[in-house]
Amino acid sequence: MFKQYIGWKFVLVSMAVVIIVATIWFVSSLSRRIQEEETKKVATWVEANRELLQAPADANLNLAVEIVTTNTTIPLILTNEAGDIIDSRNLDSVQIARDPGYLPGQLDNFKKKHPPFIMEIDARHNIYNYIYYGDSLILKQVRYYPYIQLLVVMLFIGVTLFALSSTNRATQNLVWVGLAKETAHQLGTPLSSMEAWLEILKDNPDNAAMVTELGKDVDRLKLITDRFSKIGSVPNLEEKNVVEQISHMAAYIRKRAPQRVQIGVHTMERDIPAMISPPLFDWVVENLLKNALDAMEGKGTIDIYIANHPAEVTVDVTDTGKGIPKPYYEKVFKPGFSTKKRGWGLGLSLAKRIIEEYHKGRLYVRSSEVGKGTTFRIVLRK
Template sequence: MSINIIKLWCVPVISVLIIISSMILDKSTNVLFMVIAALLLNISVSLDRKYTWLKHIQFIFLGAFHYSSHFNWSVLLYNMMIINLIEHKVRLRDSIPIALMFICQYSLIRLSYVPMTNYNIFVSLFDMITSLVTVLFFHVIIRSESEKRRLKEKNEYLTNYDTLTGFNNYSGYIKKVQQNIELNRAFQFVLFDISNVAAKNFEDILVSFSHTLKEYFPNHLGACRYAGDSFGIMLSATEKIDVLQIFENLGIKVTSSITHFPQEGSNFQQLIHTGEERILEMKQGNRLKRQEEQLRSDKMKMVGELAAGMAHEIRNPLTSIQGFIQLSKKSGYNIEPWYDVIMSEITRVGELTVEFLQFSKPHASHMKVEMMAKCMAKVYSLCESEATSCGHTIEMDALDRDIMLLMDRDKIIQVLINLIRNAFQAMERAGHVHFALSREGEMAVIQVRDNGKGIPMSEIDKIFDPFYTTKEEGTGLGLSLCQKIIEDHNGYISVESEVGSGTVFTVKLPTTAGCS
């Protein structure tokens, strides 16, 4: 119950009780004056909410009523008037002067109609203390209630609002949507998903986004932030929205969806489910589009690198040939002294062209299920004589001869021969190559190990790059081609090396069990 209601009920009742008591006990000296003063007091009390200036003259009506009634019960009215005036005072020091003024008025009027005895003086002092204690307790109660109200409002805010943006949170938004659904008015249910929010300025982006929404949609029916970086907003059915135009200046990618009530959903769950599904479909579509664009970009970059590398590699032998032809002009176009060099350079251009075509053309499908051990035996027989002529030894070790692979046999043989020949060339003195086959789960593992000079750490990450070579007559496409062939077989190739100790190339290919 509010103070105003208590005042409106109690002041008339206490006034009537005092008038009757004063008349019966023959206390009043002027009954008509007492009734008029009581009437004016009650009129001012009933109207002081509307006319606040009445609060400041009520002490006159109260003093007149008290003096004419000669009744001490008026102290109740004084305390009520005090509370009425200090109701909205925040500080205690602002309330005490008001309380002292009223209680001094009461004491002076009281002492005017009672004997000036020690008892009555002490009673007046006690009334003053009582008034001050009443004010003190009133402030404590008001402060306590105010704190409770503040905490309740804060709790309600935290329950229904997002503290960062000032929008509703998910729970508060449900209530907003339900309120609009109950009104049965058509509206748009718009969802936004921010895709590329950086962790370092996450909150700044969200605040900027919320400000933008408020700026463009000042008459929205409700807005919320939920799930971290998602926003929802309700707009009237006729509101126009252009997401690209609104958010292009924020530097963020926004995916949005619009669902219409009641055409596409009759409750909150249906509306948000439809909206979230549309956003998911758009994000998946955008992701696939980005992947395609990235793949296309990577392909164009690789084509550019290959073209630049090919042009560079072919230009070198052509420059040599051009130089020898110019020299031959001085000798009557006799190219015999440089014939072998010219032919070797022409052969080099041919080899470069052949390897480039093998690297760049699509993989021809001659895939069959073959026994890997037989394939390795073929490679071993082709490389054994070359090893002997170079002064090296080669050892084949096929631990599991039943490994079956779906493969292009000629391509895999090409890869293994290339790896073994690289091993031969890496051993400056007579060395040993270990050629091994094993199984690792559903993968076949082929290793080519040599005890040559090894590959420095600064070069090991570059050896699969097109046109990178450490050989004087190498094209730099051999290992790149090997990697491409292995990847076409859904496998992968890796290398480990230690300078002065040797190198191990490891090829892993899925067995027929792993392909099924």
């Protein structure tokens, strides 16, 4: 599902890039053609005005008059040789009346955009007028269209990715909760039976040693069942001594670790309280320690550093194993991701979920170097 989600993201982004590039190219070409047409219209308008000024009294000027009067879209400003504004067309009349600086400001903009057309008024006395023009409203809308479309496409992609992410997360939650509840349910029946057989074995004094070991295994299975049953429900957080909690789990793993692996707990204080769910927190520590053991392949050291800060408690689990490449820092917490040949790749994902969703803390790879080891950090809020 995760790979499929990534694939969909790539397809969506690729489609968006193609649409944006194609649109920008098309609109740029279209706006260039519109601008060329508008320049021709202004040239025709100037020529029609020149004909009206210079034509004999008996000339037929109907066409020239129609050309001059039909320009209602392209803004124009007429100036004399000294640069004084004589007249204007297709500009905001309200702004002209209200703001004395409006027309000079528009004239400066027109001068920057297009060279003026020169209209001869009196050749003998060298009197000329200058016609400056700007872009029509349609041309402006066409130019801004790609940016509006880009915003809409980005918004669409954002909403779609958020919806996909929410759906993916909701599906994962359902899978986690369903798997955990079903596991706890399935373990319940054989556990009850084992407890009953254990009571029968206790009746025979010769079974004392066996009963003790079997009792430990039954208690362990009950703890695992309790952990699974808490997934999906709001855990009951209690104020516990984190040092004692972690030391107990380290001792449990130490007995089951290879002899060439050393596990140490380091802290400046022996009593560091924090709000935790003991069964779930133990599960997180156990997962981190087991991952460290797998990474070291039978030899090395695991050091747990517990520090007390004013607003939080930090727990660093450092091993001398294979290390994690930097691109995998976030991927190791994704469901299904695993560098081991065996396993479902759920341990670290569950650990992160327990710390961040249930304890409102953080779990992340603090540092790692390939061939030297990794440090995972747990942050618990006080």
